[in-house]
């Protein structure tokens with residue numbers, strides 16, 4: 001399967017996906033053919049270039065509306081023959097139009113055990129809530145933020161000395177295992193999004 005990855009920053013999840021799809025022993029069944037960032041000069045773009053993957057910067061500030069930006073992103077994905085889209089630290093909320101076009105082929109990784117701690121700064125939310133276990137979630141993307149059907153979750157213990165930074169780092173280690181695992185399940189047809197928006201294990 002041809003995969004497109006949308007980023008906005010450092011791209012450590014992108015790197016994990018690049019490394020996994022290129023490891024023949026992991027049989028992910030996917031190749032990353034395009035990386036799109038809405039922000040120029042981010043580390044994620046350099047990671048893609050180093051890996052010989054095509055990159056595009058589409059600045060959302062150049063568009064009159066959210067939908068117009070999304071349709072420009074959509075056009076690039078279509079032109080590259082992308083079949084599955086992975087959001088990896090992509091920080092723009094996608095319009096219903098885009099989500100509907102890619103429904104069932106659009107996934108995201110969230111740094112908490114959804115449905116807990118939706119939205120931004122999920123790691124900080126977990127620390128403030130005083131939970132002793134958090135983690136990460138790979139889910140199908142729905143118009144409602146962080147509410148899509150869950151594909152893979154991984155738990156991460158919260159240590160009493162944790163700061164937001166140490167927790168972010170520990171959760172990222174889990175993300176880098178969970179995301180490739182979820183992409184493999186989708187790319188190899190082991191999991192689908194049912195018409196009832198629920199997960200469907202084949």
Ligand SMILES: Nc1nc2ccc(CNc3ccc(C(=O)NCCCC(=O)O)cc3)cc2c(=O)[nH]1
Nearest residue numbers: 090091092093094119120142143144145146147
């Ligand atoms: N429709 C849909 N689109 C998404 C886009 C990105 C992410 C990644 N997680 C995200 C979750 C929250 C945000 C957010 O609230 N950002 C500040 C507002 C930025 C803006 O104005 O766009 C961004 C990404 C998830 C979703 C999702 O679940 N559904």
Ligand SMILES: N[C@@H]1O[C@H](COP(=O)(O)O)[C@@H](O)[C@H]1O
Nearest residue numbers: 010011012013089109110111
């Ligand atoms: N989607 C969230 O945004 C961050 C992206 O990090 P990176 O992949 O750009 O390093 C990660 O924490 C991920 O959970």
